[in-house]
Amino acid sequence: MIPVARPFLGEEEIAAVAEVMQSGMLAQGEVVTAFEEEFAAYCETKHGVAVNSGTAALHAALLALGIGPGDEVIVPSFTFIATATSVSMCGARPVMVDVEPSTYTIDPEAVRSALSPATKAVIGVHLFGQPFDIDPVLKICEEKGLVLIEDCAQAHGATYRGKKVGGFGDVGCFSFYPTKNMTSGEGGMVTMDDAELASHIRRIINHGQSDKYLHTELGYNFRMTNIGAAIGRVQLGKLDAMNARRVANAEWYNSHIQSQGIATPVTRPGATHVYHQYVLDVDEECPLSRDGLMAYLREKDIGSAVHYPMPVHRQPLYAENGNGDSCPISDSASQHVLSLPVHPGVGREECLYIAEILNGVK
Numbered sequence: 001m002i003p004v005a006r007p008f009l010g011e012e013e014i015a016a017v018a019e020v021m022q023s024g025m026l027a028q029g030e031v032v033t034a035f036e037e038e039f040a041a042y043c044e045t046k047h048g049v050a051v052n053s054g055t056a057a058l059h060a061a062l063l064a065l066g067i068g069p070g071d072e073v074i075v076p077s078f079t080f081i082a083t084a085t086s087v088s089m090c091g092a093r094p095v096m097v098d099v100e101p102s103t104y105t106i107d108p109e110a111v112r113s114a115l116s117p118a119t120k121a122v123i124g125v126h127l128f129g130q131p132f133d134i135d136p137v138l139k140i141c142e143e144k145g146l147v148l149i150e151d152c153a154q155a156h157g158a159t160y161r162g163k164k165v166g167g168f169g170d171v172g173c174f175s176f177y178p179t180k181n182m183t184s185g186e187g188g189m190v191t192m193d194d195a196e197l198a199s200h201i202r203r204i205i206n207h208g209q210s211d212k213y214l215h216t217e218l219g220y221n222f223r224m225t226n227i228g229a230a231i232g233r234v235q236l237g238k239l240d241a242m243n244a245r246r247v248a249n250a251e252w253y254n255s256h257i258q259s260q261g262i263a264t265p266v267t268r269p270g271a272t273h274v275y276h277q278y279v280l281d282v283d284e285e286c287p288l289s290r291d292g293l294m295a296y297l298r299e300k301d302i303g304s305a306v307h308y309p310m311p312v313h314r315q316p317l318y319a320e321n322g323n324g325d326s327c328p329i330s331d332s333a334s335q336h337v338l339s340l341p342v343h344p345g346v347g348r349e350e351c352l353y354i355a356e357i358l359n360g361v362k
């Protein structure tokens with residue numbers, strides 16, 4: 001089976017972990033600090049704060065930005081659940097809005113329509129490796145005095161107007177889960193330019209500690225380990241090369257998949273896509289249903305996946321919000337999307353085989 005996702009690891013990661021093991025300094029320490037500095041430099045931001053997941057990155061960032069009970073935070077409905085649950089974890093209310101039909105990223109017009117006196121922040125998601133349309137969202141945030149959080153969990157190294165994601169909003173929140181464009185095992189990072197905000201997030205992720213055993217606010221243990229950071233540092237060094245392999249696979253698919261009712265992904269002009277996922281749109285013209293196509297691919301030893309089968313506004317967790325039919329594009333996307341293997345471990349022969357199978361669908 002060609003897996004739909006797989007981390008791209010080598011001897012260097014093993015050696016880096018072994019070095020940390022030998023040092024005896026397993027928890028947060030100098031390796032984490034080095035990773036934070038290197039990752040922030042990569043994202044062209046002044047600071048980076050490492051944490052133990054992308055969810056923790058969002059949760060800690062929202063808390064440090066003052067989001068709490070009574071506040072509303074606008075999020076896209078077509079995303080991984082953590083974009084919304086991190087808001088709920090702060091006691092605030094996520095307000096789900098619809099996405100653009102071509103890129104599935106947050107629709108700036110929908111953001112404007114969802115504004116209320118309780119709106120305090122917007123989380124835009126750079127979905128599948130593609131930046132959302134940052135400028136119009138940034139404009140709304142500036143006009144209304146809202147905080148902008150970039151959920152960069154799927155877009156390490158993607159650019160918008162030639163600048164890396166993670167440095168446009170008040171914060172950028174990354175995940176290093178193993179299937180992401182780079183990994184640290186589990187892990188995450190918050191990027192920002194504001195030194196004060198960085199120190200606040202550092203306190204929140206370390207038991208609210210402002211000095212040794214002095215706890216000035218409610219905090220958590222969201223710290224990254226030196227073991228994770230050692231993997232992350234090696235992976236960061238390979239990130240551009242790994243992304244280039246994803247992009248090459250995606251571009252190859254774009255020019256070779258020609259099958260009735262199957263549309264290949266669209267890249268926003270002025271942005272670069274790093275293809276965390278390569279997502280097809282399978283419509284009613286396709287001889288097989290989306291789920292039928294997925295089963296057919298499985299028979300042919302090709303892994304595929306649906307990101308995401310149920311948009312956030314339909315989740316039972318948020319049923320009481322009464323979101324109903326508020327996000328039709330997200331509803332439709334959840335019925336049509338299908339992700340193909342695009343990760344750096346996929347070679348040209350596998351791309352050829354996958355395209356042949358898809359082009360032969362009758």
Ligand SMILES: Cc1ncc(COP(=O)(O)O)c(C=O)c1O
Binds near residue numbers: 056125151154176188
């Ligand atoms: C868009 C998005 N946001 C947040 C997260 C949460 O990251 P993690 O799984 O590292 O907690 C993910 C990870 O799957 C994600 O894809």
